[in-house]
Amino acid sequence: MKxxxxxxxxxxxxxxxxxVILYFVPAWSxxxxxxxxxxxxxxxxxxxxxxxxxxxxxxxxxxxxxKHIKTDMFPEFKFLVYIxxxxxxxxxxxxxxxxxxxxxxxxxxxxxxxxxxxxxxxxWGYDYGHNLDxxxxxxxxGLSYQPPLIGHKKLLNFDAYSYPDTGGWVIxxxxxxxxxxxxxxxxxxxxxxxxxxxxxxxxxxxxxLLFFTGCNPKAxxxxxxxxxxxxCKMQISDPKFGAxxxxxxxxxxxxxxxxxxxxxxxxxxxxMDDIHQTLFVNYNNQNDFIKVSNAEFxxxxxxxxxxxGNAAAFRGEAEAKxxxxxxxxxxxxxxxxxxxxxxx
Numbered sequence: 001m002k003x004x005x006x007x008x009x010x011x012x013x014x015x016x017x018x019x020v021i022l023y024f025v026p027a028w029s030x031x032x033x034x035x036x037x038x039x040x041x042x043x044x045x046x047x048x049x050x051x052x053x054x055x056x057x058x059x060x061x062x063x064x065x066x067k068h069i070k071t072d073m074f075p076e077f078k079f080l081v082y083i084x085x086x087x088x089x090x091x092x093x094x095x096x097x098x099x100x101x102x103x104x105x106x107x108x109x110x111x112x113x114x115x116x117x118x119x120x121x122x123x124w125g126y127d128y129g130h131n132l133d134x135x136x137x138x139x140x141x142g143l144s145y146q147p148p149l150i151g152h153k154k155l156l157n158f159d160a161y162s163y164p165d166t167g168g169w170v171i172x173x174x175x176x177x178x179x180x181x182x183x184x185x186x187x188x189x190x191x192x193x194x195x196x197x198x199x200x201x202x203x204x205x206x207x208x209l210l211f212f213t214g215c216n217p218k219a220x221x222x223x224x225x226x227x228x229x230x231x232c233k234m235q236i237s238d239p240k241f242g243a244x245x246x247x248x249x250x251x252x253x254x255x256x257x258x259x260x261x262x263x264x265x266x267x268x269x270x271x272m273d274d275i276h277q278t279l280f281v282n283y284n285n286q287n288d289f290i291k292v293s294n295a296e297f298x299x300x301x302x303x304x305x306x307x308x309g310n311a312a313a314f315r316g317e318a319e320a321k322x323x324x325x326x327x328x329x330x331x332x333x334x335x336x337x338x339x340x341x342x343x344x
Contacts, residue, residue, distance in 0.1 A: 002189050003098040008181045012103065015174040016091030022047055022084055027167035028121075030147060032057065033159045033272040035265045035343070036336040038245075039292050040272075043069070044165055047080040067128065076120065083113070091178075100189075103182050110175050122149050152273065159272050217250040217276045219289055230269065231260035232307055239286035240312065241305040244279045245270060258297070259309030262342035278335075280313035283323070288315070292335050296320035299338065300330035311338055 004012070026044035029052075033040040041060075043052040049071055058068045071077060087110070094102040125147050147153065148162045164172060222244070227236045230253040236242055243261045245253040247270060255261040258280065264270070280295050282288035290313050297311045298320050304310060314320040320332045333341075 002100045002185075004095075004100060004103065004181070004185055005188075008185060009095045009098050011181060012091055012178060013095035015177055016088050016095065018170060019084065019088050019091075019174055021170055022167040023081065025167045025170075026051065026165040027171070029161075029163065029165040031161040032060075032155075033161070033275075034157050035262075035272070036339045038265060038272065038275055038278040038335075045074075046167075047084060048077045050074070067131065069128075073124070073128075087113075100182065100185050103178065103185075107175070107179055107182060110178075114171075114175075118149065125149060161273065217246050217248060219244055219246050219277070219279055220252045220254070221287070222254055222281065224286075227254050229256040229260050229307075230254055231264040232256065234306065236306075238306050240281070240283050241309070242281035242286075243313075244289065246276045246279070247274045248276045249274070250276075257305045257307035257309040258311050258313070258338065259305070259307045259342050262309075262339050265339070266343045280335075283312035283314055284319065290315050295335055297333050297335065297338050298324045298327065298330050299333060299341075300324075300327045302327055302330070309342060311342075 026046045028045040030043045030045075031040045032042075041053045041057055043050060043054055043057060050069065054069055062068075067073075087106075090102075090106050090109070094106055128146070130146060147155070147160050150162055153160045153162075222236055222239075222242050224237055224239050225235065228234065229236055230245075234256055236254060236256040238256065241257055243255040243258055245255075245261070245264070247253075251270075253264065253270065255264065261278075265272075278292040279289040280292065282290050283298075294315060295313045296315075296317045296319070297313055299311045301310050303312050305312070312323070314323060317332065324330045324332050
């Protein structure tokens with residue numbers, strides 16, 4: 001009987017146990033990005049629930065007649081946790097017995113299960129994106145607004161992205177490593193042992209890299225009197241105003257005014273899906289950047305920002321309202337609303 005090596009069995013056991021993480025992290029994510037939401041709106045799909053900014057997405061979708069997204073729409077949540085448990089146990093049995101045939105059967109079932117999951121997800125997306133209310137406030141051409149199965153799709157003024165989240169990548173990584181192990185063991189039994197001894201450590205390295213590597217682009221401090229605005233090209237000189245866009249490739253765009261940033265986004269100076277984060281200078285602290293999701297703005301002609309945006313960023317609604325009480329006729333708002341005002 002053909003059996004797996006001890007090293008292979010240990011890796012299979014570790015990979016099977018690694019899939020337990022799916023009970024604690026989402027498996028899939030859908031992101032929506034638009035100029036007024038530069039950091040995007042997200043929805044995460046778990047084995048047993050949905051999370052993220054679902055209510056905001058439902059509010060936007062209401063205008064085009066889409067059904068509200070809720071947990072009851074996914075009957076799969078009732079049994080996915082048990083299917084994952086089956087695969088974890090199956091992998092452990094393959095590791096304990098060391099039988100190559102069991103590992104092959106595991107891979108076949110994984111391919112069938114993955115294909116079934118994608119087909120099921122596509123059918124849900126098709127139903128969700130095609131059964132629009134024809135009496136909705138905004139009528140979508142063709143009454144079709146189906147999100148992508150995998151990858152990117154343009155939906156009106158939104159860029160929609162659909163791809164695996166942490167749990168999904170764990171499944172992909174584990175299945176890939178199991179396939180490499182099976183291939184090595186199969187070839188070893190064809191008396192190509194030397195090749196197997198070189199590839200197996202590489203498989204372990206790939207498995208480790210998939211779990212522990214990553215990229216974290218960082219913001220740069222604005223050097224007042226030296227840095228220039230990426231939009232108007234003027235020298236950035238007022239430390240109470242300013243903003244930055246940091247891309248996923250660590251490129252930084254600096255701005256002297258929120259108005260410049262809004263114009264830059266509107267003309268697609270950088271693609272929305274390339275943005276890692278959008279930041280604003282804290283009016284109360286020039287060395288402090290505020291993420292767009294945490295920023296609240298005070299708008300007043302008395303603020304007199306460099307390029308006429310006349311809006312100052314504060315960390316949270318409380319700080320903004322406190323400043324607003326000091327400026328007669330001012331108002332507070334968030335970035336999504338301010339963006340729409342600035343580009344008119």
